[in-house]
Amino acid sequence: CSEASDMRDVTRLRDSSGFSLVEVMIAALILLIGAGAAFSLIDSANRSVTSNNARVGATNLGRELAEYARTTDYDLLQPSQVVGALREHTRIAGTLSGGAWTIERRGVTYEVSASVCTFDDPKDGLAATAPDDPCPQPAAVAGAPAEVNPDDFRRVTYTVTWSARGREGKASHSTLV
Numbered sequence: 001c002s003e004a005s006d007m008r009d010v011t012r013l014r015d016s017s018g019f020s021l022v023e024v025m026i027a028a029l030i031l032l033i034g035a036g037a038a039f040s041l042i043d044s045a046n047r048s049v050t051s052n053n054a055r056v057g058a059t060n061l062g063r064e065l066a067e068y069a070r071t072t073d074y075d076l077l078q079p080s081q082v083v084g085a086l087r088e089h090t091r092i093a094g095t096l097s098g099g100a101w102t103i104e105r106r107g108v109t110y111e112v113s114a115s116v117c118t119f120d121d122p123k124d125g126l127a128a129t130a131p132d133d134p135c136p137q138p139a140a141v142a143g144a145p146a147e148v149n150p151d152d153f154r155r156v157t158y159t160v161t162w163s164a165r166g167r168e169g170k171a172s173h174s175t176l177v
Contacts, residue, residue, distance in 0.1 A: 047165050054108045054164035055171065061092075061103060061110055062158050062173030068092060069156045069177055077154045077177060082116045110162045119153040119176060153177065 019027075068089050069077065076085035083101055087093045094103035094112070101112045157174040 047167070050165045051167045051169065053106070054162050054167075055169055057105050057108055058110055058160040058162055058169060058171040059173075061105065061112070062160055062171055065092060065112070065114070065158045066156070066173055066175035069175060072177075074154065074177065077116050077156060079116050082114045082156065086114065108162050108164050110160050113159045115157050117155050117157075118151050119155050120151075 065086065068086055069082075072082075072085045072088075076082070083096070087096065087101070092103060094101055096102075101114075103110050103112060153176045155174060155176050157172065159170065159172050161168070161170045163169070
């Protein structure tokens with residue numbers, strides 16, 4: 001009986017059922033490639049979410065700056081004074097270093113530049129000479145008299161730039177005050 005048992009043990013050891021080392025290595029390689037693709041997809045999705053959140057933050061910041069410009073003293077909306085006047089509001093004060101105005105929100109640092117120009121409304125007539133600023137001048141309305149004071153509106157334009165996870169972004173917002 002022991003001889004028959006020994007023969008079964010030897011036969012069982014020689015049996016080739018199961019996986020070979022090559023099959024195990026190929027299965028591990030396929031699993032590794034699949035896991036790498038999944039992690040790559042997750043990283044790409046996170047990068048897109050971060051980029052979109054930064055863009056939404058820049059848009060909201062531009063709108064907020066426009067609202068603060070509407071509540072700022074009109075006489076302070078001058079090219080040389082607009083940044084200082086807007087920084088009086090603590091929510092958007094940020095930091096001013098070397099002429100660069102930066103505001104940090106939700107882990108993203110936004111750099112803001114502001115420009116102001118005078119807009120002359122053609123409905124009440126245009127000034128005989130255009131103001132010295134970069135605003136485009138409208139065409140005159142037929143029959144409108146020449147205007148003495150061309151300062152009808154001030155157009156305040158903000159450019160917000162940022163970098164989030166290696167992606168650069170830029171958003172502009174403009175408002176008439």
